[in-house]
Amino acid sequence: MSTDSNVALVRRFVDEVINGGHLDLVDEFFAPDFVNHSPNFGSAPDREGLKQLLGALRAAFPDAVMRVEDVVAAGDKVMIRFTSDGTQAAEFAGIPPAGRRLQARGFSLARIADGRVVERWNVQDNLETPQSLGAVVSYPTSTEGRASEQGTPSTIDKNKAVVRHMLEDLLNGNRPDLVGEVFSPEIQAGGVAVGLERVGQAISHHHAEFSGFQYIIDELIGEGDTVVVRGYFRGTQTGEIRAGGLTIAPTGKPVECHVFDLYRLRDERIIEEIAMGDTLGLFQQLGFVSVQATPAEATSQPEEVPH
Amino acid sequence: MSVEQNKAIILRWIDVWNTGELEPLEEIIAPDYVRHGEGTTLRPESGPEWYKQQIAGARRAMPDFHVTTEDLIAESDRVVGRWSWGGTREGQATTPWGATVESAGKQVKRTAMTITRLADGKIAEEWWQLDRLEEWQQLGAIPSPSG
Numbered sequence: 001m002s003t004d005s006n007v008a009l010v011r012r013f014v015d016e017v018i019n020g021g022h023l024d025l026v027d028e029f030f031a032p033d034f035v036n037h038s039p040n041f042g043s044a045p046d047r048e049g050l051k052q053l054l055g056a057l058r059a060a061f062p063d064a065v066m067r068v069e070d071v072v073a074a075g076d077k078v079m080i081r082f083t084s085d086g087t088q089a090a091e092f093a094g095i096p097p098a099g100r101r102l103q104a105r106g107f108s109l110a111r112i113a114d115g116r117v118v119e120r121w122n123v124q125d126n127l128e129t130p131q132s133l134g135a136v137v138s139y140p141t142s143t144e145g146r147a148s149e150q151g152t153p154s155t156i157d158k159n160k161a162v163v164r165h166m167l168e169d170l171l172n173g174n175r176p177d178l179v180g181e182v183f184s185p186e187i188q189a190g191g192v193a194v195g196l197e198r199v200g201q202a203i204s205h206h207h208a209e210f211s212g213f214q215y216i217i218d219e220l221i222g223e224g225d226t227v228v229v230r231g232y233f234r235g236t237q238t239g240e241i242r243a244g245g246l247t248i249a250p251t252g253k254p255v256e257c258h259v260f261d262l263y264r265l266r267d268e269r270i271i272e273e274i275a276m277g278d279t280l281g282l283f284q285q286l287g288f289v290s291v292q293a294t295p296a297e298a299t300s301q302p303e304e305v306p307h
Numbered sequence: 308m309s310v311e312q313n314k315a316i317i318l319r320w321i322d323v324w325n326t327g328e329l330e331p332l333e334e335i336i337a338p339d340y341v342r343h344g345e346g347t348t349l350r351p352e353s354g355p356e357w358y359k360q361q362i363a364g365a366r367r368a369m370p371d372f373h374v375t376t377e378d379l380i381a382e383s384d385r386v387v388g389r390w391s392w393g394g395t396r397e398g399q400a401t402t403p404w405g406a407t408v409e410s411a412g413k414q415v416k417r418t419a420m421t422i423t424r425l426a427d428g429k430i431a432e433e434w435w436q437l438d439r440l441e442e443w444q445q446l447g448a449i450p451s452p453s454g
Contacts, residue, residue: 069383156382219385219422221380221381221382221383221385221387221422222380222382223310223380223381223382224380226378226380228380228387228420228422230422230434232346243440244440244441244444244449244451245444245451246449246450256346258344258345258346258436259436260420260422260434260436262378262380262387262389262420274389276418276419276420276436276437276438277436278345278346278436278439279438279439279440279441280403280439280440280443280449281345281346281439283440283449284404
């Protein structure tokens with residue numbers, strides 16, 4: 001087997017078994033005499049033990065996703081650096097479910113022979129994302145895992161968790177009473193200091209404009225003090241909308257609007273927001289701009305789409 | 308590639324927008340480049356060719372077209388750019404819904420954000436967002452509030 005096909009094997013395992021939940025495929029990826037040198041969470045160090053562990057993880061974290069951040073391959077070995085996160089929905093390793101988002105990051109090394117993994121070594125930290133911003137819970141993972149440092153999440157991870165908390169709990173949950181948890185009193189929007197009260201009003205306003213308002217995060221990207229969110233919101237326009245200086249009376253139409261938002265944080269509080277949304281597309285969906293473009297027209301006219 | 312190398316590629320891409328020198332696109336745009344914006348996905352036959360037409364078209368419409376970098380944020384294989392762009396329009400502009408507006412001499416000054424995924428030192432995938440409502444308001448294709 002070439003290193004390329006070994007890398008492909010590991011990537012397929014992550015995609016199909018870990019992220020896809022096809023636990024029945026474990027035998028295709030692991031040899032019968034597979035040895036797990038890092039049997040996490042007290043699992044048996046063989047293929048059966050791995051199957052049981054994967055099943056238990058899937059049951060406890062049904063929405064968990066593992067992202068392969070780096071892959072290094074040489075000879076018969078493939079090493080990945082990964083991050084995972086998921087919401088705990090059932091008891092796991094004696095820890096009751098609390099709907100918490102949990103995050104893990106680590107390295108995993110596989111030795112491959114005849115197209116299947118024969119040995120595995122793994123070191124990882126399991127971190128609760130600091131949404132509740134309390135203690136960082138570190139679970140026992142393996143002998144190596146216990147010995148590894150129980151580091152706190154980086155500032156970027158903390159900032160991402162603040163932004164996720166804001167969007168999923170405050171915005172989607174219509175909880176203007178919680179703005180002080182995630183926004184600084186110095187919050188600026190579009191370059192103007194707006195104050196916490198107006199941020200809270202803006203949250204409620206979205207729900208007044210759109211019944212069933214929901215913001216869905218597609219992607220979070222962070223560097224330094226900045227977090228960028230790509231996502232979209234949807235809802236049914238049952239309230240008056242004011243945008244771009246224009247007013248649209250309730251139409252009862254369902255809409256979906258794509259949005260980019262840039263947030264700057266200080267001390268785990270949002271101090272600046274710059275939002276950019278597809279307001280024109282929103283107006284088109286509401287019938288305000290009379291002739292709606294087809295997607296092909298909208299994206300194929302060079303001079304109108306400078307980026 | 309490091310995030311700094313990825314940022315350097317994005318800055319080369321911005322140089323192409325600002326100079327109209329299109330050749331570097333051959334090097335920095337992946338042949339199978341994919342573009343997402345406002346719920347639509349575009350898969351041009353050739354990424355570099357598509358981008359050449361795009362940038363040449365923008366510079367024909369605004370010969371003094373210029374982009375300024377407001378923010379550049381990178382993590383993993385992604386680079387986020389926040390941009391100010393603008394210029395002086397020539398001739399007519401066609402709206403996305405097929406209307407024509409006389410735009411000669413009008414100033415456009417707008418913002419945009421892009422998220423770019425880089426692979427093997429090339430721009431492989433891009434998500435974009437423009438404030439198109441205000442753009443067409445500036446060009447008079449959509450009414451602006453009179454107060």
